[in-house]
Amino acid sequence: MNHYVVTETAVIDAPLGRVWDVISRTDRYAEWVAGAIEVTDHHGVATVGKTYAERNRTLGPLKTDSVWTVREIEPLKRRVDTGTGFAPLQDVTNTFEFRPVQSPDGRDTTEMTYQVEYTIPLGPLGLLLDSIQQPAMRAGMRTSMANLNTLIRSEDSGTGRR
Amino acid sequence: MTDTQSTAAADHRGSRTTDVVVIGAGLAGLTAARELVAAGKSVAVLEARDRVGGRLLNHDLGDGQVTEVGGQFVGPTQDHILALAKEVGVATYQAAVPGETVYVNDGRAKRFTGHTPPDLFALPDMGIALARIGQAAAKVNPAAPWQTPDARELDGMTYETWLRKAEITGDAVDMINLFLNSAYGGEARDASALFSLWYVSTFGNETNPGTMERGTGTTGGAQDSRFVGGSQLVAQRLAEELDGRVHLSAPVRRISQDSTGVTVVSDAGDWRADRVIVAVPPLVASRIVWDPLLPAQQDQLFQRLPFGTLMKCVAVYDKPFWREDGLSGMGLLRGGSPIREMFDNTPPDGGPGVLMGFLGGKEWRKWAHRPAAERRGAVLRCFAQVVGDRAFDTIDYVEQDWTAEQWTQGGPTSVAAPGVLTDFGQWMGRPHGHVHWAGAEFSPYWNGYMDGAVRSGRTAAAELLDRD
Ligand SMILES: Cc1cc2nc3c(=O)[nH]c(=O)nc-3n(C[C@H](O)[C@H](O)[C@H](O)COP(=O)(O)OP(=O)(O)OC[C@H]3O[C@@H](n4cnc5c(N)ncnc54)[C@H](O)[C@@H]3O)c2cc1C
Numbered sequence: 001m002n003h004y005v006v007t008e009t010a011v012i013d014a015p016l017g018r019v020w021d022v023i024s025r026t027d028r029y030a031e032w033v034a035g036a037i038e039v040t041d042h043h044g045v046a047t048v049g050k051t052y053a054e055r056n057r058t059l060g061p062l063k064t065d066s067v068w069t070v071r072e073i074e075p076l077k078r079r080v081d082t083g084t085g086f087a088p089l090q091d092v093t094n095t096f097e098f099r100p101v102q103s104p105d106g107r108d109t110t111e112m113t114y115q116v117e118y119t120i121p122l123g124p125l126g127l128l129l130d131s132i133q134q135p136a137m138r139a140g141m142r143t144s145m146a147n148l149n150t151l152i153r154s155e156d157s158g159t160g161r162r
Numbered sequence: 163m164t165d166t167q168s169t170a171a172a173d174h175r176g177s178r179t180t181d182v183v184v185i186g187a188g189l190a191g192l193t194a195a196r197e198l199v200a201a202g203k204s205v206a207v208l209e210a211r212d213r214v215g216g217r218l219l220n221h222d223l224g225d226g227q228v229t230e231v232g233g234q235f236v237g238p239t240q241d242h243i244l245a246l247a248k249e250v251g252v253a254t255y256q257a258a259v260p261g262e263t264v265y266v267n268d269g270r271a272k273r274f275t276g277h278t279p280p281d282l283f284a285l286p287d288m289g290i291a292l293a294r295i296g297q298a299a300a301k302v303n304p305a306a307p308w309q310t311p312d313a314r315e316l317d318g319m320t321y322e323t324w325l326r327k328a329e330i331t332g333d334a335v336d337m338i339n340l341f342l343n344s345a346y347g348g349e350a351r352d353a354s355a356l357f358s359l360w361y362v363s364t365f366g367n368e369t370n371p372g373t374m375e376r377g378t379g380t381t382g383g384a385q386d387s388r389f390v391g392g393s394q395l396v397a398q399r400l401a402e403e404l405d406g407r408v409h410l411s412a413p414v415r416r417i418s419q420d421s422t423g424v425t426v427v428s429d430a431g432d433w434r435a436d437r438v439i440v441a442v443p444p445l446v447a448s449r450i451v452w453d454p455l456l457p458a459q460q461d462q463l464f465q466r467l468p469f470g471t472l473m474k475c476v477a478v479y480d481k482p483f484w485r486e487d488g489l490s491g492m493g494l495l496r497g498g499s500p501i502r503e504m505f506d507n508t509p510p511d512g513g514p515g516v517l518m519g520f521l522g523g524k525e526w527r528k529w530a531h532r533p534a535a536e537r538r539g540a541v542l543r544c545f546a547q548v549v550g551d552r553a554f555d556t557i558d559y560v561e562q563d564w565t566a567e568q569w570t571q572g573g574p575t576s577v578a579a580p581g582v583l584t585d586f587g588q589w590m591g592r593p594h595g596h597v598h599w600a601g602a603e604f605s606p607y608w609n610g611y612m613d614g615a616v617r618s619g620r621t622a623a624a625e626l627l628d629r630d
Contacts (some may be wrong), residue, residue: 031540037498154546154554155539 002126006137007115010145014152015108016100020076022152023096026052026068032147034140037063046070046079058086059133068094088129089118112148114141177425177432180206182626184439185414185426188216189612190600191441192400193246193619194626195407201627206435207404208428210413210442210569214401217570217602218612220392221560223478227509228392229516231474231562233574233612234507237386239367239376240613242620243396247389250399254387258380259482259506261490264548266499271547277379279337279494287334294328295374299362304372305606307360308587316356317584324355336497341378343502344520345610346577347470347564352523357578364609372607380492384611390510393612413569417597418453424596437629439622441600443469444576446569456594463586466579467603469572471526471565475501475519475541478558482508482515484549491517493548500525500537501544514557517545521561530563537561575610576603591621593629598622 012019022028026042029052041053053067066085073079076098083092097113116137120126184195187209195205213219220228235257236243247254262273265280274280302310310316316324321342325335339349345361346353353361365372365384376383389395401408412430417438419425426433440447448456448464455461484491484506491506501519508516519541521529529537538559545553564573578587591604600622605614 150543150546150551151539154542155535 002121002123002130003117003119004130004134005115005117006134006141007113008138008141008145009111009113010142010149011101011103012110012112012145012149012152013103013107014110014149014156016076016098016110018152018156019098019110019112019148022148023079026050026070029054032144032151034143034147040065046073046081048073056086059136086118088120088122088126089133090121091117091119093117112145114145116141177434178206179434180204181435182206182437182439183208183424183426183433183435184441184600185417186210186216186441186601187214187397187401187408187410188441188601189218189243189397189400189615190602190604190619190622191216191439192397192404192408193616194439194441194600194623195404195619196400197620197623198626199404199407201623203627205404205407206433207401207408208412208414208426208430208433209408209410212411214408214410215394215397217564217573218392218394218397219562220394221476221562223509223514223516223558227511227514228394229476229478229507229509229518230388230392230394231476231560232393232564234388234393235385236388236612237376237379237384238382239365239370240384240608240611241367242616243611243613246400246616247396250396250403252396252399253390255390255510256381257385257388257505259485259490259492259508261485261488263490263492263494265494265496266544266547267496268498269547273489281333284333284337287331288337291325291328291330291334291338292374294325294330295359295362299359299374300371302356302360302363304360304363304366304609306588307356307363308584310356310360313356314584316359317354317582318580319355320351320580321353321355321358322350324358325350339523340494340496340502343522343525344472345377345574346523347472347526347573347575348523348577352470352579353577354580354583356583360583361609364605364607364614367607384608385505388510396612414450416451416453419595419597435596437596437598437626439598439600439619439626441619441622443570443601444603445469445571447599452594454595457589457592459586460589460592460594463582463589466582466586467576469564469570469575470577471523471530472573473521473526473530473561473563473565475521475538476507476560476562477517477542477545477553477556478560479515479517479552479555480557481513482506483552484515484517487550489549491549493519493544495544495547499544499547500529500540504545504548517549517553519544526565530565534561593625598626 030036035057038055043050068081068083071080079096095115099111181203184207217232219232363372365377412428416427444464444467493504504519507518600618602615604618608614
């Protein structure tokens with residue numbers, strides 16, 4: 001059983017509360033999570049123990065239906081969900097962590113750490129598979145955080161913030 | 163005076179009298195009124211809103227500049243609106259801005275010039291689709307689509323079903339939906355195949371048969387030109403000419419008729435007339451109280467001609483910055499994107515910069531109920547895919563949701579589902595006693611467009627004068 005942990009970090013150019021509000025909305029993942037084509041079922045603001053479902057793009061043209069369960073919420077700090085439907089990836093755990101940081105010019109911004117943990121059974125083949133999928137997953141996580149940054153910027157534009 | 167006439171007159175004491183009441187001060191009603199006044203009739207135009215123009219609406223940008231949040235484009239073969247605008251002194255200008263168009267598929271943006279989006283997968287299919295649509299639309303008589311060979315079969319399925327039956331695959335259907343998103347405020351699955359082929363057959367005039375290319379085209383097509391001062395100016399000029407005959411804030415609630423004439427009950431008082439022209443959207447007309455009732459078939463038809471779901475989203479910038487980057491501001495965005503089609507809507511003298519996108523059909527259904535800030539963000543992200551991140555630096559942002567307008571109830575026009583045209587279509591323009599019909603939805607050419615509205619106004623006036 002091969003266990004993997006993939007972590008990416010980025011700074012979102014918005015105050016922590018604003019970032020938290022957006023990532024807490026289970027109906028909004030298709031708007032910023034790379035590869036989430038559509039949220040097919042959701043429960044609004046994330047609640048521990050409840051689920052939401054997505055249609056995701058996996059490798060190439062392949063699509064999959066995934067179901068996520070919200071496991072932990074530490075308001076404004078940490079959010080942990082587990083997901084099914086990503087075969088051959090198993091035991092998928094998704095963690096978001098946040099920390100307020102000041103930008104060099106004194107704006108309130110947010111450091112976001114995006115972590116995905118999973119196992120791939122299949123022994124050596126699993127290793128091979130991971131060497132193909134992990135770079136794409138990392139790129140997707142970076143894109144997602146860039147998308148989140150753009151989403152918040154787009155909603156706050158024209159309100160005099162910039 | 164006969165007995166019945168004196169009774170009718172007594173019933174209607176206190177009501178104003180006129181030869182003709184025209185209901186609705188959109189292009190159709192105003193055109194009809196103009197023709198009738200020219201023929202020597204006394205006319206009262208009753209308009210529900212506190213403004214004229216109906217589906218034409220200018221948005222004030224300040225400094226005497228406007229941009230349109232309703233209908234705006236005109237083009238070749240739309241002879242009636244073009245001639246009318248000229249008569250009332252409203253000039254046109256070329257809508258297209260020099261520069262490259264951007265095609266966005268799956269989040270990836272590609273610049274291109276000309277009419278053909280750079281998509282190797284969609285193109286061959288699109289070619290087949292256009293050829294099939296062209297052949298089938300050529301068999302439709304724009305004045306009587308129910309007489310088309312195989313009319314019942316074509317009217318028994320949605321346009322999407324017909325396209326897929328013709329082996330047109332997902333990519334091309336999505337490209338057609340891109341056009342229908344603004345043209346129907348819907349998509350191919352909302353409309354009957356017969357209705358859609360008929361709609362294409364109306365993109366022309368008596369000498370130039372309708373084609374899909376003319377309907378979807380920018381330069382040389384239906385999106386060729388715009389009006390200096392905004393399209394609503396045409397309606398405003400017509401109303402000025404009518405010199406006090408247009409009564410605003412006068413929604414008509416009830417229309418009663420007997421052998422001697424018609425009584426029209428509005429919030430601004432009652433009118434008694436020999437004849438009436440109703441120039442309001444079909445579904446809105448079916449909600450007026452009719453005494454006697456409309457013929458049931460006609461009422462059923464009007465109930466089955468709802469407008470699509472369409473909103474215009476407009477972002478204003480200090481200048482049209484994308485032009486410096488060699489971009490036309492026009493974007494075509496494939497499925498999944500809230501905005502499917504966008505244009506540079508900057509006033510003709512070059513400032514301020516305006517981008518306009520259609521949020522229609524399925525996308526409207528997904529986004530209309532979302533919080534305004536979230537919707538605006540989604541719209542600006544689409545604009546940014548086409549013109550870059552400066553799209554976020556707006557000085558103003560405006561939305562016009564036509565579904566929220568009581569006197570329009572959707573946009574841009576009526577879309578008929580399967581079964582409507584063949585079962586009820588023939589009832590479309592039939593006079594109901596002393597009542598005649600006008601409106602863009604009553605025209606055999608450019609149905610649902612400004613040109614269709616003007617044509618219908620002229621036809622209704624001529625029909626009325628003919629019966630006198
Ligand atoms: C977003 C959008 C984009 C469009 N783009 C284009 C385009 O680019 N080119 C083009 O050619 N066309 C376009 N159109 C369509 C075009 O605007 C219409 O076809 C045309 O303006 C219709 O004119 P009309 O007089 O038939 O109807 P309307 O403009 O709908 O006028 C009907 C009038 O009747 C009034 N009314 C309704 N009920 C009552 C009542 N009970 N009593 C009194 N008054 C009443 C209404 O207030 C309205 O003023 C667009 C439409 C929309 C909504």
